[in-house]
Amino acid sequence: EAQLVESGGASVQPGGSLRLSCAAVGFALSSYDMSWVRRAPGKPQEWVSTINKGGTKAYYTDSVKGRFTISIDNAKNTLYLQLNDLKTEDTAMYYCRKADASGTTGQGTQVTVSS
Numbered sequence: 358e359a360q361l362v363e364s365g366g367a368s369v370q371p372g373g374s375l376r377l378s379c380a381a382v383g384f385a386l387s388s389y390d391m392s393w394v395r396r397a398p399g400k401p402q403e404w405v406s407t408i409n410k411g412g413t414k415a416y417y418t419d420s421v422k423g424r425f426t427i428s429i430d431n432a433k434n435t436l437y438l439q440l441n442d443l444k445t446e447d448t449a450m451y452y453c454r455k456a457d458a459s460g461t462t463g464q465g466t467q468v469t470v471s472s
Contacts, residue, residue: 359383359461361453366466373443377466379436379453387412387431390456393438395449395468403449406438407456420446443470 365377377393392407406427407416415427426439436453448470455461 359455359459361455361461361463363451363453363463363466366451366468368469368471369443370472371444371470373470375440375443375468377438377440377451377453377468379438379463381434381436384455385431386429386434386436391427391429391436392454392456393427393436393451394454394462395447395451396465397446397449400449405451408436440468443468445470445472 360382362380363377365375367375369375387410389410390407393405394402395405396402403418405418405421406425408427408429412429417425424442428437440447447468450465450467452465453463
């Protein structure tokens with residue numbers, strides 16, 4: 358059974374950085390496009406970033422371009438999202454998602470940005 362387990366969320370001040378991790382179990386991340394999505398309180402789910410299965414192309418929503426970086430470590434079968442220059446509006450639960458028909462999604466990891 359395919360599973361995704363996120364970690365790395367925390368409470369940080371504006372301008373801070375975090376690295377979110379998403380460990381895959383039961384399948385190889387390198388065989389699929391993978392995404393990060395987030396849901397802020399009271400707001401709909403928002404797509405954040407996608408990396409293609411070759412790890413050669415990455416896409417970002419405009420609000421995080423230049424601040425977030427998606428990557429994959431195939432040896433560790435883990436997806437990452439580096440978050441830099443965090444803003445209060447980045448506060449949300451972050452989820453990694455397998456970008457196929459299954460839409461397998463992890464349980465999420467909370468990022469809170471506040472002063």
